[in-house]
Amino acid sequence: MDGLKYDQDKPRLDLVPPEAIIAIGHVMTYGAQKYAPDSWRGVEAHRYVAALLRHLMAYQSGESTDVESGYPHLWHVLTNAAFLVALGGDNDG
Template sequence: MSENPKTAAGLRKLPMDLIPPIALVKMAAVLGLGADCPAKAYGRWNWRDQPVEAETYVAALERHMLRWRAGEEIDEQTGVSHLASAMCCLAIVRDAQEAGTLIDNRRGSPGVLAVMDRYDASSMPVVKPQPVAG
């Protein structure tokens, strides 16, 4: 450990160095496309200028994640990463929430939290992989 007092002071600050730089680069590409692309032309920081609905971004997040889980890395419409687009959806919702421009129209599902709690990792049975026939 360094004896430099600046190092000790730095350790008490937000660990910004833990954010993977590639995530920031890819998110900037997605946000830049949405802000500046003539076909989209949402505008920079549009979620701060006009209120946005949470469910709009949740639906987009889920579409990007489903396509990524199905094996599609790049969004054919935009040419950018589905994962970066998903990260932007979350970042926009969180930023709009903090800025007071989020319309919280989440459609809760009665009882879903209780059901999820019953299926947490401590109560789930251990499933052993089946041997592959061959």
């Protein structure tokens, strides 16, 4: 018997690189241990913009790894972008 599944209008999460999801998971685990799980939800969006830019500038300057966490700056960029999306993605400053 052939089954039906109407999923053509749903996002193709299987297309998201697993490396990106794993990177965000590592940084969020680090943050949960340093602060508290889900504490990121109480931080103003502009602070994530600033952190994202600091990590991006460090990467662009040739520094691949964040000294404090030991994780790549690009992993932090992804995580900060994910926070901004989760917090609403608007530009409320």
